[in-house]
Amino acid sequence: MGANQDRNPRAEQTVCPYCGVGCTIQYAGNGKATGTAGPVNTKGEICPKGGAAYDVVEHEDRLTEPLVRENGRFATAPWETALSRVTDRLTEIIDQHGSDAVEFFASSNCTNEENYVLQKIARMLGTNNVDNCARLCHSSTVAAMSERFGAGAMTNTLDDLAETDCLLVTGANPAEQHPVIFRSYFVPAIRNGATLIHIDQRETDTTNAADIHLDVRPGYDIQLLNSMAKVILDEELVDESFVEERTTGYADLTAHLDDVDIGSGADVAGVDPETVQEAARTYAEADRAAIITGMGMSQHACGTDNVHALLNLALLTGNVGRPGTGVNPLRGQNNVQGAGDIGALPSVLPGYEPVTDPDARQRVADEWGVEPPSEPGLTETTATHQFGDEIKAAVVFGENPAVTEPNATSVGAGFDELDFCVVIDLFETATVDHADVVLPGSSWAEKAGTVTNTDRRVMRMRPNADLPGNARRDLDILTDLGQRLVDQSDAFDYDGPEAVFEELTRVNPLYAGMSYDGIGDSFQRWPFPADADSGTDVLHTETFASGEQTASLAPVSPTPPADAVTGEQLVLTTGRVLQHFNSGALTRRSETLMRMRGEDVLEIHPDDAAARGIEDGDTVVVESERGSVTVSAAVTATIRPGVVFCTFHYLDPLANALTGDALDPVAEIPEYKHSAVEVRTPAATTQE
Template sequence: MTDPTGREFESNPTVCPFCGVGCQIEYAERGGATGVEGAVNARGEICPKGAAAFDVVDHEDRLTEPLVRHGGRFVTAPWAEALDRVVDGIGGVVDRHGPDAVQFFASSNCTNEENYVLQKLARVLGTNNVDNCARLCHSSTVAAMSERFGAGAMTNTLDDLRETDCLFVNGANPAEQHPVAFRSYLLPAIRDGATLVHVDPRANDTTEAADVHLPLRPGTDIEVANAIAAVLVEEGLVDEAFLAERTTGFDRLRDRLAAVDVAANAEAAGVDPEAIREAARAYGEADRAAIVTGMGTSQHRCGTDNVHALLNLALLTGNVGRPGTGVNPLRGQNNVQGASDVGGLPSVLPGYEPVTDAAARERVADEWGVEPPSEPGLTEVEATHRFGDEVRAAVVFGENPAVTEPNATAVASAFEDLDFCVVIDLFETATATHADVVLPGSAWAEKAGTVTNTDRRVMRMRPNADLPGNARRDLDILTDLSRRLTDRPEAFDYDGPEAVFDELTRVASIYEGMSYEGIGDGSQRWPFSASDGTGTDVLHAETFATGERTAPLAVVDPVPPADELDAGELTLTTGRVLQHFNSGALSRRSDRLMAMRGEDTLQINPTDAVERGIDDGDRVTVSNERGSVEATAAVTPAVREGVAFCTFHYADPLANALTGDALDPEAKIPEFKHSGVAVEPTADDDPAGAD
């Protein structure tokens, strides 16, 4: 098929580029996408984002030629000249300041093979400074679950969530953010009698299906979880046999929970203490109870502790290691899981082996011919704080940190302090405007490779379109740069993505035994058994991934948010809605999604609106010391008093201009979900009657 621009398209089953559910889609006539029966969307269902996925592929704003900066502005250049500029720029920084002066931004929007090559380039060059946007969404979840359970991924599968008797959804809105997963897996369980407990500061589409809603104040997840844990112990709803056989530290935790005042914790969180008890009973009395968690839990200065508090609930009740149970983070982008699996993180090698592990480094060196560095690198947030100082260059692959990082205005300014920056992307993004070289890469529909979805399924991407203009496939760009930048060009001599995947399966034990042929039109799930050709659906059944029979219970004390509210300020919290996605770089270029967008709204409680003289539909200014954003007020009781909500993809500038950059000490995740802001009617720049 040929589209109106003359580009060739063909229909091949591939994976939707948006959320981490992993729905299969393919090209349909007139530029749309249609669902294909796949491993996750068995009935071929897709959501509005998936239906609009091809809008960006042939968008008129696509980059089709390399851009290099001359005299302060971009001009097009041949590929040879652009690549030479990159080699001179990055190589010059390495020569002058060492490899740790370069930061590599991997991409959870791109394939496992591409991310594997990028992190390999960084490490062969001599640095562990490689990170991806999982840092900004679920790094605290990974930190807590890895420490206690030995693996930071979903403990269960989407399929077996249908078997649960209680869904405890904490800080997530899957009805809007993961709609196919909600409709195909969670909602059927609810219709079969499962109780839904929803912990979220505002009522949303997920809340409509809930039996219990706990509209907590942002930043009080630990108070709520500890109160629920106290009720579980107090009312004898714990699993004594599981505690004895599979946990340690119960006596210490029980003593601490005995001192928890449920009513006081409820008051601190702004919820009804009886609702906390109702939630605890629903969870504790269920034969099988599953926790589903999202960025409302993780994106806090105490995000790791928030997850530790949830892990306590699962361990206290024995809801680990069985179908329909566990702790299940929902990933926000189609390859957040995979980008981390393959080593796109500064402290671990592919397969989550620590860079500090000499034996792990030796195994990698046997494959690469070069031993990776032994010191953990910088996270992407830490790196942007050091631009112009320890960090002098950046390689940004398929990410847009100038708007997705917290305190985004300061981060955008920091890009100007770099000696050199190269961006590989589809569009001239806000980050690309700060680059010295911009290389036009390939969209999701123009490439082959694999991605790993939210429940650990590795699935194949297949091309549906040829490339526009002189754009190149991302894998070809990365391997070409790697051969030019390192003294081991032969280490990056691959005959396509399948050869990269084969190497990955030899380096990352969790993928060992997988193959393109084995994945086929379906999937293979890690950890994978090469001996019998099957993946593990439910983790931690007999032993935890730590190798131990037991996991520790943890005493978790509340941690106050970093932003202390001034008098009259509200707590700003952010999130997605159904028809938009993250920074909006892709969503804004979709005619279908833009038609659904509505206005740039700020949800505000009626009481707060009255106090500020704000009516529904008024333009309001939301501001703090970091910046200011304008939006249209949506006055609604759906958001609790004292809290305001907006998306992080509508306003201009985006809401991340307001978010703070205080970091969780363990996961180094920023506190996106609690920012003190003033909200007031926007001044009329041209009042009636003015001269």
């Protein structure tokens, strides 16, 4: 199954396949990629992952032939055999159990066109059971911002953040996770005099550039943010004209905050009250203050409420609707924004219009000839809990849920309960281990289409290599499946990705005025109405995206973490580091990145290590009620006492064997950032 090494590589500007920054790269020869001067990385700068992006394209582990499971083992098969197996089994299951017995996993690491076709297949088959890994990173951010503002994306642009006077970075480490954004946009603002406030339980490279650091306890962000809001009220730092003209609910919020004691709130959050006051003043007194938020805020069972509390700060101080302000989530994969934009979510159609909206369904029906279902489908986090029961089959496109879902051991067992599973991917991942059919797809270097970056720029991807062996382009696989599965087979008769995009602009109002020619080598930004000359940079200037002039201020009460810590347990929190990406299926096959990685470690504070007889470099066992992993300890004062940290990128250790099933009740995002664990040396475990 090794890849063909004679692949006719060529240099065409495309978009890096890793994080949501949207850097442009191209093939540079000798098996390497290089940065090109593009819309975001204007000087051609890239991070180590971008430089190593070509490593996986010609990797010897690439899947190049379809695989079909026979008698418990995979055997290579012709495409017709594999596709017929998929068609027959899915049709049988739908005929017997209904369309809602199938869950479709879209991919935030694949193009808008590919994801659009996948969600179209699901909906034309009669189900809204389609989701993508945005569910696992920023769905709570999108939920809160959509409810209050009418749009869940960055309110501002990377370019205008250079005009800010204050950067409030919470639950994010952009210096490592989005280094081009940090160095090319944040650092110039800081050099221009902007103050950086960093809220994170770890001291990271981002903290090193900060003026103020609040090392909040995981799970207690609301107490901190409510305390900051109380400072703003008590010290009369409210933007009264903005609050009067652009908000509602001020009296309710002030009444709620009357009961907040700043000292007590800071104490519960584990931070110094004077530092809380300093941070609140700094943010509120700035002429233009921008919030940058990440998964440290969103990945909680109270993630949506966390973001609601954050939005209160922006609204109270009038930091919405102007350059250099706003609330700006940093997205994790190169098309996590676009996968949501085009409707690869169970409750919305392309353009974030609810599936319950009859007018939106009719507009889609006018294009497809079939009206989508009117009831929201299952999120992927709920669906995995129903594998083998209500859910009988899964179509997994370019994602690895056996690693990325919480309580991974239980999820893996659920996959084995399915009647059928088909995976489209590049490598034999942990999810492929549970598949019945595997279809070899295309890497970033072999596909054309568009992706949408973290500040709403739609950009074009172009091929830099030919396909290896007998692999096929993802879009061709999906359109073939659509023609086989759906009665209206001509609905999937596209002449390439541009034709798909043209259809997408007719059903997605946010993209209505866009075109491939208009994007060219640059970008177009949504919202881009059909009758407009260009897209919109700063959202919510005169009215909010909801169409209303006002947004509500929302009282938010703290919710304790779902995974309570008892006895000598510590809090496990997880995240990314510079040289890694998502489930690790790509980065662990990159020789360049593997040389950088060393081994994964568990960061633990010296006080916690000493209490457990742990020394730096020791092997330790980390256990929760869901499982255990073995990992090396890194004893460091850069993490707060009572908290341990490891990444979620590795099969070994598989951090998500430890994380829990608790979900945010609104967004159904898992609580990755607060898991109660025991940490012991193997010897201590044996003695017990």
